[in-house]
Amino acid sequence: MKHSPKIINNELNKDNFNFKKKFGQNFIVDKNIIHSIINKSNIDKDTLVIEIGPGAGALTTELDKVSSHVIAYEIDETLKPILEKQNLKNTEIIYQDFLKRNVKEDLKKYNYKKIYVVANLPYYITTPIIMKLIQDNLNIDKIVVMVQKEVGDRFKAKPNTKEYNSLSIYLNYYFTVEKLLDVSKNVFIPKPNVDSVVVCFTKKEHKTKVDNEEIFFKLVKDSFKQKRKTLKNNLKGYDLDKIEEILNKHNLNLTVRAEALPIEIFAEIANNLNVNQNK
Ligand code: SAM
Numbered sequence: 648m649k650h651s652p653k654i655i656n657n658e659l660n661k662d663n664f665n666f667k668k669k670f671g672q673n674f675i676v677d678k679n680i681i682h683s684i685i686n687k688s689n690i691d692k693d694t695l696v697i698e699i700g701p702g703a704g705a706l707t708t709e710l711d712k713v714s715s716h717v718i719a720y721e722i723d724e725t726l727k728p729i730l731e732k733q734n735l736k737n738t739e740i741i742y743q744d745f746l747k748r749n750v751k752e753d754l755k756k757y758n759y760k761k762i763y764v765v766a767n768l769p770y771y772i773t774t775p776i777i778m779k780l781i782q783d784n785l786n787i788d789k790i791v792v793m794v795q796k797e798v799g800d801r802f803k804a805k806p807n808t809k810e811y812n813s814l815s816i817y818l819n820y821y822f823t824v825e826k827l828l829d830v831s832k833n834v835f836i837p838k839p840n841v842d843s844v845v846v847c848f849t850k851k852e853h854k855t856k857v858d859n860e861e862i863f864f865k866l867v868k869d870s871f872k873q874k875r876k877t878l879k880n881n882l883k884g885y886d887l888d889k890i891e892e893i894l895n896k897h898n899l900n901l902t903v904r905a906e907a908l909p910i911e912i913f914a915e916i917a918n919n920l921n922v923n924q925n926k
Contacts, residue, residue, distance in 0.1 A: 664703070666837055670723050671769030674702045675793075677834035684845055685709045687827045688765050688791045695759035697787075699745045699766045699776055702726065704733040706767060711735045716757050720745040746775055750783055762786065767793040770841070774798070774814065777848075781821055790848040791827065799826060799844035811906050813871040817864065819910050820855060822848035855914045863917035870905035870913070877902045890916055 666672045675681060684706065690696060690713045701707040701719040703726065710717045717738040721730070724742045741753065754762070764787055768776055773794050780787055794802070797810075803824040804810035818824055828845040832838050857863045872881045879901035882890065891901050893916050899907075 664729065665725070667723060669771075671700075671771045672702065672723070673770075673835040673837060673839045675705045675767055675834055676836050680828070680830060680834050681706055681709050683828055684765065684791060684793070685713060687845070687847070688763060688789070690714050690763060690765070691761075693760035694788075695754070695757055695762050697750070697762070697764045697766075699764070700769050701730060701740060702767070703729050704735070706765065707735065707738060707740075708733050710765060711738045716759060718750075718753055718757075720748060746772065746779060750779075750785060754785070761788045763788060764790040764792065766791075770795045770798070770839075777802075777818070781817075786850075788850050790822070791845065792848075793830060793843050793845050796829075796842040796844050799846045802846055802848075806909050807907055809906075812874070813867045813905075816867050816910050816913060818848065820857070820863075821851060823851055824848050855910050856918070857914050858918045862920060863914060866917045866920070867905075867913050870908070874906060875904070877904055881905065886920060889919055893919060 666674075690710070692713075692715045694714050695716040695718070696710050696714045698707055698710060698717060698719040701721050707717065707719050707730070711733075715737050717735075719738055719740045721740060721742055722744050727740075727742065730740055741748065762785060764780060773792075777790070777792075780790060801810040801812065801815060802818055803826060804812070804815045825847050826844050827847050830843040830845060832840070832842055866882075866885075869885075870878055870881050878890065878894075879887065887901060893912070894900055894903060897912060899912075
């Protein structure tokens with residue numbers, strides 16, 4: 648089915664909406680993109696959906712149709728009159744900074760089997776939002792988000808590429824990450840300076856075996872402390888003999904850089920470090 652590309656432009660013009668750059672306000676005006684995101688998300692009536700930044704409601708109105716519960720967090724209260732006109736039936740809109748919100752508390756009153764996050768994110772806080780989604784322990788099954796292209800590349804980066812960093816490993820530990828769509832700048836108003844991608848994070852049923860997550864994440868963070876430096880330089884104070892022994896098993900040594908190591912080797916090192924060290 649073909650849809651007319653412009654959908655909410657008129658609404659926003661009518662309301663004389665003043666776009667706020669500081670909130671990353673670039674709204675989607677192409678219905679085909681919205682439909683692709685909805686189709687690829689596979690939402691059903693058992694799924695509770697969290698949206699961060701409904702804006703003028705382009706995505707929210709469609710989420711409202713396919714899910715029985717949508718919780719949308721919007722920082723900009725001036726969008727309230729526009730969102731109220733959308734006549735949303737299954738959506739609760741909370742006008743607050745998502746980063747400051749106790750989301751677990753908000754979820755308590757709902758019954759659901761799966762929890763998805765579907766959003767066109769405000770790009771200035773993409774990483775803090777993703778980190779919050781993980782650290783709040785919401786047990787999210789799937790995250791489908793539009794992000795800046797370069798950031799999307801970093802999320803799904805593989806070892807030995809310049810995009811690979813500690814965040815890639817962190818995300819890779821919890822989720823399988825894949826790109827769903829390339830999105831041109833031309834489908835937004837106002838038009839942003841960067842291209843976008845829609846990425847999907849699906850919860851891993853079988854995570855890499857890590858005995859102590861605290862030690863594992865600290866090791867990863869320390870290993871990437873100075874990206875161009877070798878492990879030997881970044882991991883001063885660690886049991887380097889033990890680390891070298893493990894690296895040797897993989898035909899590597901301490902002159903390797905963190906960017907060359909897959910998650911499994913980090914896990915193996917972390918699992919062999921003495922728990923009481925490096926605290
Ligand atoms: N979903 C809409 C769309 O696709 O057309 C708007 C997306 S726009 C890229 C990002 C939205 O996030 C804006 O509406 C902005 O006001 C909102 N926003 C920015 N910072 C936020 C925050 N900290 N908490 C909640 N919403 C935020």
